[in-house]
Amino acid sequence: MLGHRQALNELSQTDWDLVVIGGGITGAGILLEASRLGKKTLLLEQQDFAWGTSSRSSKMVHGGLRYLAQGDVGLTKHSLHERERLLVELPHMVVRFPYIFPIRQGSFPGRIAMTAVLTMYDKLAGVSDHRWISRDKLLQQYPILNDEGLKGAMRYTDALVDDARLVLRVLHEAVLEGGTANNYSQVNAIKSTSEGFNLTVQDTLTGNSVEFNAKQVVNATGAWADILSATNAKVRPQRGSHIFIPAAKLPIHDCLTVMHPDDNRPVFIYPWKGQTCIGTTDLDHRESVNVEPFCTSQEVDYLLKVANKQLPSVSLTRADIISTMAGVRPIIGSGTGNDTSKERRDHLVWTGSHGVVTVSGGKLTTFRLIALDVLHALSIINDKQLKNAQSNRKLRCFNHHVEDPCDLSSPLAQVPSNDQLKTQVEWILKNEMVQHLDDLMLRRIRAGNMMPNGGAEILAVIKPLCVQYLGWDESRWQQELARYQQMIARSYSVPA
Ligand SMILES: Cc1cc2nc3c(=O)[nH]c(=O)nc-3n(C[C@H](O)[C@H](O)[C@H](O)COP(=O)(O)OP(=O)(O)OC[C@H]3O[C@@H](n4cnc5c(N)ncnc54)[C@H](O)[C@@H]3O)c2cc1C
Structure with a gap:
């Protein structure tokens, strides 16, 4: 278990095999896989664990239907296999959930296209979970749904999670495997030495700086990756925001996937921790990544607009919103200036001029696969071990029991x-x-x-x-x- 934070002076006495910078899902996954292999590994996070993007996602453990529709079969298949693994291993935390995609006269995608995509989606996952819901049944279930041109809906399943708690769960597992993690520890400089690397780390609670030595270092800082990577910039930060509405005002029992009237982007409306969440937006984030992001007024209007178009009788206003949440996606930019929602969601692993391996991009869902790619880049595992760990669907990621008091x-x-x-x-x-x-x-x-x-x-x-x-x-x-x-x-x- 994570336990208590340690003084940096104490931690710096160890010669670490590996230091992982960044305490989001990516860093946590690397800490877990490296510790499991017996590497003396330390994770350092500049703020709180999951403070970055990993507490601000849409909280879906999913294959990404959108990515399949865009032709990204590989990413979808790997994500679906990880989804199925997590559903089995963390059943109280990763919960299979019905998704409902209403289909209207003349809108795209229609029933035929959705059936084709979902047949493949289910096949890649090894489940058979999609079906058509007639217009009458749908309106019985959701009398608040706009019935204009409504033909029915496709129903399928994906999964929901508490993202920040998933990060903590991975960190608990990593510590039980021998790893160490410290929050409020910011890496400010990396130098290569004859024996590996020297890091300057600041305790962001006291301001004191301490030097650390490590044989290998991974920069897993997501949207911050370019700052420490010692290469040309690769990350295109994109903001996505959500709003939370009281369930009593907007009672939704499935994950409704609805198309935005302005740009035909899918937006999700779904229950989460007793309330209803609407999201997300998808915009270039031009502010400093060091300032905590926030949902803008225009984003609030955009999200209310789709909800009011699809569920007009609810008449949502700003006064109904309990809270907002904004996160910054670490998207690996194509450099083409693509529409933000069309950029690929894959992760990238690369090595900087100082020899440090950097990883960014990817998804919450694929944290285990991202970690394996990083261990391969560090030569901690070879090609054969990588292939086996990637494709062996019986391999467990979580082996320890961690208490979950009162369904936390x-x-x-x-x-x-x-x-x-x-x-x-x-x-x-x-x-x-x-x-x-x-x-x-x-x-x-x-x-x-x-x-x-x-x-x-x-x-x-x-x-x-x-x-x-x-x-x-x-x-x-x-x-x-x-x-x-x-x-x-x-x-x-x-x-x-
Ligand atoms: C709006 C939105 C919705 C999303 N929805 C989904 C979804 O439904 N499903 C899904 O699978 N994925 C989703 N994603 C993607 C997913 O959330 C991210 O890919 C993932 O959380 C990235 O994790 P990370 O660990 O790489 O980055 P982060 O979680 O940002 O972690 C990086 C950490 O590094 C720390 N750091 C930075 N610099 C330093 C330093 N110098 N020293 C120490 N620490 C440092 C930061 O403080 C931060 O905590 C979504 C993303 C967004 C923005």
Whole structure:
């Protein structure tokens, strides 16, 4: 288990076989696979684990129907195999879920095209899960659906997850396999030496810098990858935003996939942790990646527009929105200036002039495969081992039991009662390296997104637990509260 954060001075005493920079899903997956192979591996994250894109995704473990429709059979097939593996290995955390794709007169794709794509999708996954729903049945299920030109819908399945909790689950597994991970540890410089690499690492809680030695280093910093890669820039940062609506206002029980009236892009409307989520947008992100992203006013309008077009009787307004969430996709740019949603979602592994291997791009779903590619690039595994690990569908990724108090990690869990919440938070504070109130509220229990005002109503339950388990006094609590409230106002609220 992750346990408590260690002082950087202590960690720097070890000569590490491998240092992984970046504590999102990609870094966590590499830490797990390398540790499993007996490599003395340390992961360093500049903020909190999953603080980057890996807590801000659409939370789908999926093959990506869109990628198959774009002809990316390989990416879809690998993602589907990983989906099926995760469904078996983490059944409480990765949940198979019905997706409903309404089809209207004259719209594309129609029933024939969707049936063809879904037949292949299911075949690649090794399941048989799609079927047609008639117009009458669909309207019985969703009387709020716009019935204009409605012919029926294709139903298929994919899976939902709590992305940040998946990262934590992978980190727990990695630590149980002998790995080490530290948050609030920023790598600021990398030098190659005769024995490997020397890293300058700053403790972002104290400001102190410490030197580390490692035989090998991986830069798994996603949207930040170009900063440390020592090559020409390869990442095209793209922002995707979501809005959360109370389930009572927008009661959706499946993942509705609807086409946006402005640009015919698919947008998902689905239940998540007791509320309803709508997303995503897809735009070039021109702001600094070092500033926490936020959903803009135009993105809110774009998402409300598709919901109101498809579900007009609900009449959603900005006043209905509980919270917003924006993330930056680390897309490997084609350099063609393509429409953002048409860029490929594959990952890329490359080596910089200092000899450090960098990885960026890819998906939450394929973290295990990305990790294997990185270990291959580092020559930790050979071609044969890579092929076997990629294609052996019986190979397990998770072998250890990790507690999940009161359904903490289920993507479909309802907002917990105060007693359940207390049990969850006590367990988290003992086991998951919380340093700030926002670590707990935004990435461990997700209350910052799922409850109005960033979950202000549960702070009375949270405060005594932080005092007891983290040793915070009144002044520290007030500092943490102010920091958290600023963050909620800036990056998780409805913009003016
Ligand atoms: C809107 C949106 C929706 C998406 N939906 C899905 C989906 O439904 N399913 C799916 O499979 N994928 C989805 N994705 C893609 C997926 O979320 C990303 O591919 C994945 O999370 C990237 O993980 P990562 O670890 O590479 O990057 P990150 O999660 O961003 O992790 C990189 C980490 O590196 C850290 N870092 C940066 N610089 C340093 C440094 N100098 N020292 C130490 N640490 C550093 C950062 O703080 C960050 O935490 C979506 C992405 C977006 C944006």
